[in-house]
Amino acid sequence: MVVSTYRWGLHLGKKTDKFAVEKAIFLEHIKAEGLRRTEQRDLILETFLDTEEHLTSEDLHRLVHRKDPTVGLTTVYRTLKLLTDAELAREVRFGDNKTYYEHHYNHEHHDHMICTECGRVIEFFSAEIEALQDQMAVNFGFKPTHHSLRMWGLCSDCQATSDESHTAPPGAQPRVRVRTAVH
Ligand SMILES: [Zn+2]
Ligand SMILES: [Zn+2]
Numbered sequence: 457m458v459v460s461t462y463r464w465g466l467h468l469g470k471k472t473d474k475f476a477v478e479k480a481i482f483l484e485h486i487k488a489e490g491l492r493r494t495e496q497r498d499l500i501l502e503t504f505l506d507t508e509e510h511l512t513s514e515d516l517h518r519l520v521h522r523k524d525p526t527v528g529l530t531t532v533y534r535t536l537k538l539l540t541d542a543e544l545a546r547e548v549r550f551g552d553n554k555t556y557y558e559h560h561y562n563h564e565h566h567d568h569m570i571c572t573e574c575g576r577v578i579e580f581f582s583a584e585i586e587a588l589q590d591q592m593a594v595n596f597g598f599k600p601t602h603h604s605l606r607m608w609g610l611c612s613d614c615q616a617t618s619d620e621s622h623t624a625p626p627g628a629q630p631r632v633r634v635r636t637a638v639h
């Protein structure tokens with residue numbers, strides 16, 4: 457299915473469309489949901505695919521709003537839900553009670569380190585950790601559907617500038633303010 461829509465997308469596009477596959481997947485999903493393709497949804501999808509950030513719906517709305525001020529936050533939020541259902545986006549949480557979205561399609565699984573000082577989010581992947589997690593699940597007869605490994609602490613920059621008093625007491629929930637490039 458993906459291969460045929462891929463060809464179809466390339467064939468239709470006059471200039472090379474770098475998001476042809478994603479757009480085809482989205483269109484397929486929207487049709488299955490009985491929804492119409494709209495310019496606003498297309499713009500939201502393109503804006504989302506154009507950034508490699510971890511975005512809240514408010515962040516994405518801010519970006520979309522610059523291109524089309526008539527797009528409302530609710531439309532952005534609902535479209536992000538559609539993108540998640542279509543497996544183009546995935547939800548991530550960093551402990552600040554917000555839902556962030558990142559690219560899912562064609563993006564390898566990864567985990568996150570979150571700096572509680574500057575809000576930087578570092579992505580990492582370890583085949584060894586993944587294998588250990590799978591083994592743990594087997595040990596407990598557990599069938600995992602997904603997982604998210606998050607570490608909170610200080611990034612290398614903040615270790616250089618921060619004194620010990622900034623460190624949360626053990627057991628306390630870290631205070632997190634995630635930093636994105638979207639303002
Ligand atoms: Zn992982
Ligand atoms: Zn930091």
Ligand SMILES: [Zn+2]
Nearest residue numbers: 558566568579
């Ligand atoms: Zn990520």
